[in-house]
Amino acid sequence: MKRYVPALTLAILLPLAGCGATSSASATPSASATPVFNATDVMFAQMMVAHHEQGLELVRLAETKAVRDDVRTLAAAIDATETDEVKTMAAWLRNWGQPPSAGPGSHADHANHGGQPAVGPKEVADLKAKSGEEFDREFLSLFVGHQHGATELARMETGEGVNPGAKALAERINKSGTAQISQMLGYLGKP
Numbered sequence: 001m002k003r004y005v006p007a008l009t010l011a012i013l014l015p016l017a018g019c020g021a022t023s024s025a026s027a028t029p030s031a032s033a034t035p036v037f038n039a040t041d042v043m044f045a046q047m048m049v050a051h052h053e054q055g056l057e058l059v060r061l062a063e064t065k066a067v068r069d070d071v072r073t074l075a076a077a078i079d080a081t082e083t084d085e086v087k088t089m090a091a092w093l094r095n096w097g098q099p100p101s102a103g104p105g106s107h108a109d110h111a112n113h114g115g116q117p118a119v120g121p122k123e124v125a126d127l128k129a130k131s132g133e134e135f136d137r138e139f140l141s142l143f144v145g146h147q148h149g150a151t152e153l154a155r156m157e158t159g160e161g162v163n164p165g166a167k168a169l170a171e172r173i174n175k176s177g178t179a180q181i182s183q184m185l186g187y188l189g190k191p
Helices: 004-016 037-064 069-095 121-129 132-160 164-187
Strands: none
Touching: 037 069, 037 121, 037 132, 037 164, 069 132, 069 164, 121 132, 132 164
16 A cells, blocks of 8 residues: 555645746736636626526426426426526626626627527416416426527527636536426427
């Protein structure tokens, strides 16, 4: 066992060797330093907060109206996750000194940025009027489209954003949204 200790110590210490060393060039930010955020990060956060808020309205309906246990369980999981994500993104916008939502005529137009249009008030009202298995089918169909919009926004951020936290969240949203779409299509009996 003793002969492995030096190799193990070396394996642990080598990756840490550069961590404590800083040069004057790396210790001082330069004019060309990467910004904390860019316009894409702001657009992503503003659009995703609005998108998640609508998603929360839909999943909260499903938590009380769905007849299938698996649909209610999925809705509750999405509720918990997206509630936390909204808080995180709203805090970023405050810290960046940016408004919580985009003004009229700005980048909030989903069609110009690869996002899907939000579910409209008519679709939400129609969903509220449904019950039983009909509600479950309609919710799943609407939410597949809704999550597709989220994955499109997330891909925009991972491609053009610069904020590490926003990019990491976008990666998670893309992965979880894609998995949820697949899961919901399975619930609907579609491949």
